[in-house]
Amino acid sequence: MIRVGDFEITRIEEMVLAEPAATFAGFDAAALSQHRHWLVPDYFDEAANAFVTSIHVWLVKTPTLTILVDTGGGNDKQRPASPRFHQRQAPFLDKLAKAGVTPESVDMVILTHLHVDHVGWNTQLVDGRWQPTFPRAAYVMSKSEVACRDPKAGAADQPPALHQPFIDSVEPILEAGLARLVDGDETLAEGIDLMPVPGHAPGQMAVRLRSRGEEAVFIADVMHQPIQVPMPEINSKYCENQDLARATRARILAYAADTGAIILPGHFGRPYGGTVERDGAGKYRFRPLATMP
Ligand SMILES: [Zn+2]
Secondary structure (H helix, E strand, O other): OEEEOOEEEEEEEEEEEEEEHHHEEOOOHHHHHHHHHHHOOOOEEOOOOEEEEEEEEEEEEOOOOEEEEOOOOOOOOOOOOOHHHOOOOOOHHHHHHHOOOOHHHOOEEEOOOOOOOOOHHHEEEEOOEEEEOOOOOEEEEEHHHHHHHOHHHOOOOOOHHHHHHHHHHHHHHHHOOOEEEEOOOOEEEOOEEEEEOOOOOOOOEEEEEEEOOEEEEEEEOOOOOHHHOOOOOOEEOOOOOHHHHHHHHHHHHHHHHHHOOEEEEOOOOOOOOEEEEEOOOOOEEEEEOOOOO
């Protein structure tokens, strides 16, 4: 757990994956040799030629609220196109309970975007039906992203990897009346606001925490890997708008370097977050957290 002013932040791990290096266009042997000394082993597994990719949920406790940022891949989901998320049976809710959180105690779930690895625990299978996992929570999600994914709102055909997670993990939340649709720049509670960071997904939002002069930003998938701090031009193949993803990344890196804010991304390996500084030669450097959230 780390503290940012009055906020307590804990990372609840769902799984850790190996992401093939080929997922990132522009990452090659030359890039690896240049950055190997700090990427291996926490961020890059040389034997597997793969990046270490954590799938986790961020838990934020404020003096009055219990908040989750993103909800991982989920259990029992039918994901034949994404074997890593297919029909999983993992004790995620037990891990949440160990952190002192019951499903009923969650006040707010903030979904940075609606990809398969960020919406899964929105729902769970109960008596054959997808029910909201957090029955009291307001689920905050991007109005524009819902509109572009929702078949009932006239969205064009989505690829199965995006369509199915919407049907089983977002639609039941809309139908239960638990969704809070936002533009992506709102203040959600004292010291907590949203920042629009589109590109990886059309309505992607970062979540900013500010308290007592300290700041942390959940930057979602603006960056998947710390190598993107010194090499912001490389994109994951999962970024839906590649040019916009790069522009947003450049903006967030400048913001992080200017403010000294802790960045807490969706998928970095251990210690899962850090700060960004300018290296004096026009590039950025990543400084990992000293304490793990
Ligand atoms: Zn992701």
